[in-house]
Amino acid sequence: MPGLVSIFHRITGVAMFLFLIPLTLIILQTTLQSEAGFAVWQGYFNNLLVKLILMGFVWAFMHHLFAGIRYLLLDLHIGVNKEPAQASAKVVLIAGLVATVIVAVRVW
Amino acid sequence: MINKQPVGAHYGWKDWMLQRVTAVVMVAFTIVILGFFMLHGSVSHAEWQQLFQNQLVRILALLFFLATFYHAWIGVRDVLMDYIKPLWVRLSLQVLVCLFLIVCSIWTVSILWGN
Numbered sequence: 001m002p003g004l005v006s007i008f009h010r011i012t013g014v015a016m017f018l019f020l021i022p023l024t025l026i027i028l029q030t031t032l033q034s035e036a037g038f039a040v041w042q043g044y045f046n047n048l049l050v051k052l053i054l055m056g057f058v059w060a061f062m063h064h065l066f067a068g069i070r071y072l073l074l075d076l077h078i079g080v081n082k083e084p085a086q087a088s089a090k091v092v093l094i095a096g097l098v099a100t101v102i103v104a105v106r107v108w
Numbered sequence: 109m110i111n112k113q114p115v116g117a118h119y120g121w122k123d124w125m126l127q128r129v130t131a132v133v134m135v136a137f138t139i140v141i142l143g144f145f146m147l148h149g150s151v152s153h154a155e156w157q158q159l160f161q162n163q164l165v166r167i168l169a170l171l172f173f174l175a176t177f178y179h180a181w182i183g184v185r186d187v188l189m190d191y192i193k194p195l196w197v198r199l200s201l202q203v204l205v206c207l208f209l210i211v212c213s214i215w216t217v218s219i220l221w222g223n
Contacts, residue, residue: 013180013183013184014187017180021176021180025219028219032219039153065135065138
């Protein structure tokens with residue numbers, strides 16, 4: 001479990017660097033620029049495929065965030081022993097999925 | 109005498125610290141933004157534009173993005189150091205990542221203050 005959290009932390013981090021950073025800037029730019037640009041993205045967000053891809057990024061973000069909080073706690077020597085470390089890894093994996101579902105429910 | 113040790117205790121601890129500081133900045137901003145959208149629901153173009161007319165929002169957004177870019181730099185650099193062994197390939201990729209993030213920083217400023 002801790003290994004899975006760790007490798008997901010890396011993969012989600014690199015994926016967000018490659019895709020989410022430019023995507024966020026493009027969306028911010030076009031939605032702020034004009035009402036037409038805003039409407040275009042509103043249309044995209046209503047597309048099922050776009051929504052699914054977006055939820056993929058939401059999961060990447062949430063997993064990365066919760067895994068990061070776990071590392072911050074480990075830095076403070078909280079939960080460094082084997083049992084709590086395995087339990088917190090499980091919590092991170094579940095929390096990432098639950099947060100994604102909450103956002104998905106709010107979006108739909 | 110200049111003594112730059114490439115390895116050893118303390119080398120890189122500033123990056124380690126900054127990785128955590130930038131992370132906390134991003135978490136704080138995420139909670140605010142997520143809270144805004146969870147409460148507000150859908151936003152009209154006028155409201156959206158008005159939000160970013162606020163100078164404080166612009167500055168906080170810039171802070172968030174700069175924290176993100178620096179965080180991404182440290183993270184991606186560490187990943188490259190772990191997996192890309194030929195020095196010139198690693199260095200070239202690191203330069204590309206660095207340039208890309210600098211461009212993103214300038215781009216962010218132009219988005220936030222250019223409209």
